[in-house]
Amino acid sequence: KAGVTQTPRYLIKTRGQQVTLSCSPISGHRSVSWYQQTPGQGLQFLFEYFSETQRNKGNFPGRFSGRQFSNSRSEMNVSTLELGDSALYLCASTRGGTGELFFGEGSRLTVL
Amino acid sequence: GIQVEQSPPDLILQEGANSTLRCNFSDSVNNLQWFHQNPWGQLINLFYIPSGTKQNGRLSATTVATERYSLLYISSSQTTDSGVYFCAVVANYGGSQGNLIFGKGTKLSVKP
Numbered sequence: 001k002a003g004v005t006q007t008p009r010y011l012i013k014t015r016g017q018q019v020t021l022s023c024s025p026i027s028g029h030r031s032v033s034w035y036q037q038t039p040g041q042g043l044q045f046l047f048e049y050f051s052e053t054q055r056n057k058g059n060f061p062g063r064f065s066g067r068q069f070s071n072s073r074s075e076m077n078v079s080t081l082e083l084g085d086s087a088l089y090l091c092a093s094t095r096g097g098t099g100e101l102f103f104g105e106g107s108r109l110t111v112l
Numbered sequence: 113g114i115q116v117e118q119s120p121p122d123l124i125l126q127e128g129a130n131s132t133l134r135c136n137f138s139d140s141v142n143n144l145q146w147f148h149q150n151p152w153g154q155l156i157n158l159f160y161i162p163s164g165t166k167q168n169g170r171l172s173a174t175t176v177a178t179e180r181y182s183l184l185y186i187s188s189s190q191t192t193d194s195g196v197y198f199c200a201v202v203a204n205y206g207g208s209q210g211n212l213i214f215g216k217g218t219k220l221s222v223k224p
Contacts, residue, residue, distance in 0.1 A: 031209055031210050032210070033210030033211065033212070035212075037153070042214060042216050042217070043198065043200075043212075043214040044214075045210075045211050045212065045213070048208055048209070048210035048211055050210075055208050055210070056208040056210065056211050058211075088153050090153075090155065092155075092210065092212075094209050094210050098160060099142070099143045099202065099209040100143070100145065100157070100160040101145065101157075101200075101210065101212060102157060103147070103154060103155040103157075104154070105152065105153065105154045106153045106154060108153065
């Protein structure tokens with residue numbers, strides 16, 4: 001069974017640009033969550049989607065947004081990038097019933 | 113919100129030694145997971161253990177939910193065990209399945 005797949009793995013952007021990251025969950029998992037990891041703040045929850053609806057949202061500005069498609073694939077977007085948005089962005093899918101999360105390899109974003 | 117504290121923050125071991133990592137949480141939880149973050153950033157699932165005891169090879173974990181702590185035991189450590197170990201929980205109140213709250217991690221270094 002394939003794991004959680006995230007693309008792209010690495011990307012470099014400049015301040016003011018926007019970026020879109022993609023996540024394909026494990027087959028059969030309907031919930032997808034996104035996390036940001038930085039050296040200073042650690043691992044922080046961004047948002048969770050279930051059946052194309054945002055179920056929960058962390059404490060991030062409106063520049064961070066996401067969506068989920070009918071096949072459970074999810075995208076997150078960050079607009080007007082700032083230097084502080086440089087981070088590892090991790091996506092997870094949730095096994096229904098147990099609530100166990102499984103993470104992808106992450107997308108490492110560098111903002112110059 | 114719920115607080116998750118991990119100890120020790122750093123741990124250096126000689127290969128073959130045993131260790132215990134601790135995770136304290138400030139409120140009742142309905143999910144607790146232990147992860148190992150590899151050098152490339154991926155979070156590898158070790159245990160899904162909201163309560164009770166589990167073992168997987170040289171690793172075992174125990175969660176005492178009523179006392180709000182979990183322990184991860186690593187026996188006969190190997191250099192490949194090096195990395196950061198995270199404990200993460202979902203709060204019983206106010207949390208959703210995909211909203212994990214992470215501790216700051218324990219950085220383990222195993223010397224040959």
